[in-house]
Amino acid sequence: MYAILEKQEVDLGVSENVVLKMRNIHKRFPGVYALQGVDFTLRQGEIHALMGENGAGKSTLIKVLTGVYTKDEGEISIDDQVVAIHSPQQAQNAGISTVYQEITLCPNLSVAENMYIGRTAGIRQNWKKVNADADKILQSLDIPAKATQQLSSCSIAVQQMVAIARAVDMDCKVLILDEPTSSLDEQEVAKLFKLMRDLKARGVGIIFVTHFLDQVYEVCDRITVMRDGQLVGEYVIEDLPRVQLVSKMLGKELNDMDDISGEYQTYKPKEGEAPVFEAQGLASDSGIKPFDFHINKGEVNGFTGLLGSGRSECVRAIFGADRVTRGSVKMNGKPVKISKPIDAMRNGIAYLPEDRKVDGIVGDLSVRDNLILAAQVLKGFMKPFSKAEANKFAEEYIKLLSIKTASADTPIKSLSGGNQQKVIVARWLLTHPEYLILDEPTRGIDVGTKTDIQKLVLKLASEGMSVTFISSELDEMLRTCSRLIVMRDLNVVGELTGADMNQSKVMSTIAGGEKKNAESK
């Protein structure tokens, strides 16, 4: 082990003022090979975006760097000195600071206290001096806060900046900003970017993790793309157009994508028939921008966009899962009010949530109870299904969807992910919805089940059910949907049907490079 530590890295990168070098990083978790020999290089005075879809390994890489996880293999060096990082403290000593999306400071302490907590020398502390120092730093970074002010009295953006100031004052060489902008408004983002550029001018290397493409292109110098635990590549921002970036993140080359398009016929609404569901100017407290949406009988459509683009937020607003703040909704042409999930359910809408574990399954309950839950709630508190009825439903759907479970009494948490998902699908089918929303029904499940679910969606639609389908796998969406609503940065930016339904078109719309094209379809 010591031999490895003493080994000096010989790399030409020295000449480029490389501050951080990660080489051949491996990390395995039980059942998951999260990082498979990833390299990452950060130079002085650059803002470097780390991009990738869910499960790409970004957050694992960050956690290895900050000492939350210990790497299985590989080497990390700072200023060409190999460093051992086994704890967040060691990372901090090595000059690596992190500002997380969730503020991790103490809101009830003052700004100065927050900046100096945990690194004061001894018990005796000259607070006058500390406050003066803090004010100096805040001033130099142009942060609108006073040292003696209580942190909680600052806005979220300023709190974030204080966290950055703390990091900067700790002589950090590497500053990691993990989704810092997700809870900020546009003005606050602009202020944050100014601060980032200031730091860049001081020679700090910044790793910027975000889902927002526009922001990447606004402030970053370089992009490192990861996918499925592997490094896709490192690019200078000017060399990587948006479309290219999206394709690299999704793992599809532009050319071979065009081939699969047009496999399914587009859906044609019948004359004079009102849409099953129609929303106008709908928005919720999730931050989604008001959007219009409709779906016809027997149609399969979908929301697409990168992670965090707002596709889930749209369907959550439709179902009343988030608090709806504005907009009007019609079912079959009749205005209805949907403010909470039960309203949506009574109107024949069903919703399979994105995060199966957190929002979907009721882990300790049996497969049977999970399966009947939604139908039971619709039926009413005083009218439980008899044991015989419940068993009949369970058996029927276990057979229909070929759910692999020891029995209907088995707790759902002991099933595999795919089978859990099938139970949740069955739960909603049991309510006989008119309109079924499936948010990422195929994530994290085996290929066989994925195909099963896609087939099921098409079968249901052919029987007259309307389905909204969301998947981060584009070809799945193209295969099942007849219309795609494209999202970027919490906005609906386009709608694609017919001949436009091909991967390159979708990706260019997501990237926004051909925005005009997409909107003039």
Place this chain on the structure above:
Amino acid sequence: MKKKLALMMVAAMTMASVVGCGGGSDAAPAAADTATDTAADTAATDTTDTAAADTTADATEAEAPAAEGMIKVGIINNDPNESGYRTANDADLKATFCEENGYDASFAYSLKNEEQINAAQQFIQDGVDYLLLSAADTSGWDSVLQDAQANGVRVILFDRTIDADPSLYEASIVSDMRAEGDKAVEWMKSQNLDEYNIIHIQGVMGSAAQIGRSDALTETAADEGWNIVMEQTANWNAEEAQQIVQSVIDSGESFNVIYAENDNMAQGAVAALDSAGITHGVDGDVKIIGFDTNKFALEELLAGNWNYDGQCNPFQSSYIDDIIKTLESGGTISEKTIIMDEKGFDAETITQEDVDTYGI
């Protein structure tokens, strides 16, 4: 949260009680404040003047209540809801330390020592003449009592004593729990039973009343060769006492005396006897002994259902009143610790008058 709430409650109760004692005239308390402030100053600096202050206090007693010359007392007590004893104790204090008797009294209640100490500091700041204290805890009072001394506030302890230098307070008026127990045990001895098989139901372990009353029985039982069938705590609780007696009945052991360290537990014990059809009281098989002279208990004695009830005198106010009068007239208190006179009632001799006078 909890502490805040408790403090608020204390504050609310204090206010309520001040208003309650005000008796009618709204303007009087405010006027009394300023008047007694000056009186306090003179009392602290010049002892010859106190006689004059005393006469005015006496005068106000006879005449209509006047703001002038009233003695300002701050009373710190435990929560009156704690027990029937405390309720009676509080009512007694309120009745005595009232405007009609020449007192301007403020009350503070808490079961927590630190809150009581805070209240004491408040009273010292307000410039009371006397601080009357029933402390929640025996320790932690030294510094605040020194403050009191420095500010010329005289301290009188009642009901409970504390671990502090006796020079810090004028007097301490307490019940002697051991004496109460001894009295009851003497009575038991005087019954000359053929044999003594005793169920001993204890209060909350470690409380002064439990220790005093338990020791009295335990020691005499050892000397006299009495048989303790069962000795168990029911935490002052009637239902627990009922269960304990029930368990002895279930075990089939014979007993003829139940020594319960308060009336509630005696009540529970009797309920267990009733459901087992065991007779008790004057003409019964089992002698019932309780403490605290609750009204219901004395009525049971009068009816002959119980045999003996020991008093734990909650009426300290007349003693305190005497001490204050003595001090105000320049006299000295000969005895620091004053043990109150406490009675024991026998079912054979109790009268309706006793029930009315001593029942709480």
Place this chain on the structure above:
Amino acid sequence: MQNQNKSGFSAFLGKLVRQQYFIPLTALVLLALFNLIADPAFFKISITTNSAGNAVLSGTPITILDYGSELAILAIGMTLVTSASKGQDISVGAAVAIAGSFILRMLCGGDSSSTTLHMPIICAFLLGCVVAMLFGAFNGVLVAFFKIQPMIATLILYTAGRSIAAWFNNNELPIIKDTTFSYIGGFIPGIPIPTPFFIAVLCMIVITLVLKFTNLRLYTEAVGINENSARLNGLNPAAIKILSFVLLGLCVAVVGLIKVSRVSSINYSVIAKDIEMDAILAVALGGNSLSGGKFNMATSIMGAYIIQFLTQTLYKYKVPSEALPAYKAVVVILLVVMSAPTVREYFSNLMKKIKVKEAA
């Protein structure tokens, strides 16, 4: 052949360990065995005549059924609260004091030693139910809407409850002299089994029917296991949490009635003291997770009677008052250890090993 039998037995044993009945059943068997060996008279039941002249059953098993019933009723409500809110209500004792005080106040109409009832018992009881359910709803709202941890939220009523109870009766300890009132906590003439046991059985029947004919179980468990998911399936988690607290309030009112009937009086400062801890212990003893979710009502109720069994055993063997809490603590520690995942894993691994050995 023999081998097969053996492995069949160990498989049965392994299955048994995983059953929720395992913990309470083991505790019950251990207690029963201990008492059987130490003194079989523990289980003796005899017929005696109570002071009202009725033939009644008497003996330790009857006592356990009698006093365990209150705890069993509370365990029903506590199980629901635990399941839905992932926490426990520690204000149960104070709430019993409130309900009991209120019922007494209604019955005696402000006269502290009333000889006649001012309203039918059933009316006073129903009003008491309403009051207790309101206080339950108060706790529920704090937990469901203000998202305060149940133990913290109920700390408020825990602190203030007994003062509220005192206020209902003007700090007096009222006594009901009407004998019919004592039937509830004692015996109904002509029936030799204690009434509280009948009331507990009635509560058990009611909760069984409710669980059978409504979705209370499914909704409560769903909310307790995954609130997000429950909401997305159309449930209102807040309403269900409040419902569980209101139902606990109902149980509290029933227990309050029994408690005050036992001695036809109330001492609000000590009545049902610390009963919440026993109720929580009953839920845990029933093998239910204290962090919410799936529950088993039957084992909770078993747990309640086992705690009473333990208490009676400790009384029977005259464990000194000072040591009583220590014994209960040992039981709690054993319980916690037994239900810890690591220990369970160890046992199931042990079973597997035994199986492998036998197979070889």
